[in-house]
Amino acid sequence: NAGVTQTPKFRVLKTGQSMTLLCAQDMNHEYMYWYRQDPGMGLRLIHYSVGEGTTAKGEVPDGYNVSRLKKQNFLLGLESAAPSQTSVYFCASSFASEAYQPQHFGDGTRLSIL
Amino acid sequence: GQNIDQPTEMTATEGAIVQINCTYQTSGFNGLFWYQQHAGEAPTFLSYNVLDGLEEKGRFSSFLSRSKGYSYLLLKELQMKDSASYLCAVMDSNYQLIWGAGTKLIIKP
Numbered sequence: 379n380a381g382v383t384q385t386p387k388f389r390v391l392k393t394g395q396s397m398t399l400l401c402a403q404d405m406n407h408e409y410m411y412w413y414r415q416d417p418g419m420g421l422r423l424i425h426y427s428v429g430e431g432t433t434a435k436g437e438v439p440d441g442y443n444v445s446r447l448k449k450q451n452f453l454l455g456l457e458s459a460a461p462s463q464t465s466v467y468f469c470a471s472s473f474a475s476e477a478y479q480p481q482h483f484g485d486g487t488r489l490s491i492l
Numbered sequence: 493g494q495n496i497d498q499p500t501e502m503t504a505t506e507g508a509i510v511q512i513n514c515t516y517q518t519s520g521f522n523g524l525f526w527y528q529q530h531a532g533e534a535p536t537f538l539s540y541n542v543l544d545g546l547e548e549k550g551r552f553s554s555f556l557s558r559s560k561g562y563s564y565l566l567l568k569e570l571q572m573k574d575s576a577s578y579l580c581a582v583m584d585s586n587y588q589l590i591w592g593a594g595t596k597l598i599i600k601p
Binding site for chain 2: 418420423436468478480481483484486
C-alpha cells in the first residue's frame with residue numbers, strides 16, 4: 379500500500395551539479411505532477427504528465443526537465459542546480475484532472491543547493 | 493492574475509471550533525479542494541466542493557459560495573492532532589490546481 383514514493387528524501391547539492399528526483403506510484407494513475415513548496419507560498423506546479431510518454435510545462439518549469447517513460451514513474455531533473463532551486467519537492471498523482479479527482483502526494487524531497 | 497488568499501496562522505483551543513477562510517480569484521472554476529499538511533509531511537486530501545453549500549464529513553465541514561469566491565473549512569471538537577497547515581486549492585479552467593499558501597493552525601490545550 380505504498381501510494382506515491384519519492385526518492386531521495388533529502389539531498390544537498392553544490393551549485394552547478396545535476397540530479398534526478400524519482401517518483402513512483404502504484405495506483406495506476408494517469409496523471410502525475412511535480413510541485414515545489416517554498417515558505418510563505420502555495421505549491422507551485424513545475425511540470426506534469428497526462429499519461430505515459432507525455433509531459434507539459436507548469437507554472438515554474440525553467441531549470442527543470444521531466445520524463446515519463448513508464449506510467450508508474452515520473453522523473454524530475456535538475457541539469458545545473460542553482461540556490462534558487464532550494465525547496466521541498468512534492469510529486470503527486472491522480473486518476474485524471476477533471477472534476478473530483480484528488481491528487482495523492484508523496485512525502486517530499488528536501489533539496490538544498492549550496 | 494490568479495490568487496488564493498488564506499490567513500497565515502490561527503490559534504484555537506482544544507475542544508473548540510475554528511473556521512479557516514479562503515477567498516479566490518481564478519480564471520474559471522472547476523472545484524475547490526482542502527488539504528491538510530502536518531509539518532514535514534505530505535498534503536492529504538480533506539474535502540472537495542464544486543456546488544454552493546456545506547459539505548460535512550465527520551468533524552470537518554467545508555462551505556463554498558461561488559458567487560463570492562469564498563470558502564471556509566470548519567473544524568469542530570478540535571484535537572491536538574489537528575495542529576497542521578490547511579491548504580486551499582482551486583481547480584481553474586485548465587483543470588490545474590491553484591494553491592493558497594496555507595493556514596497554520598495551532599491548537600493549545
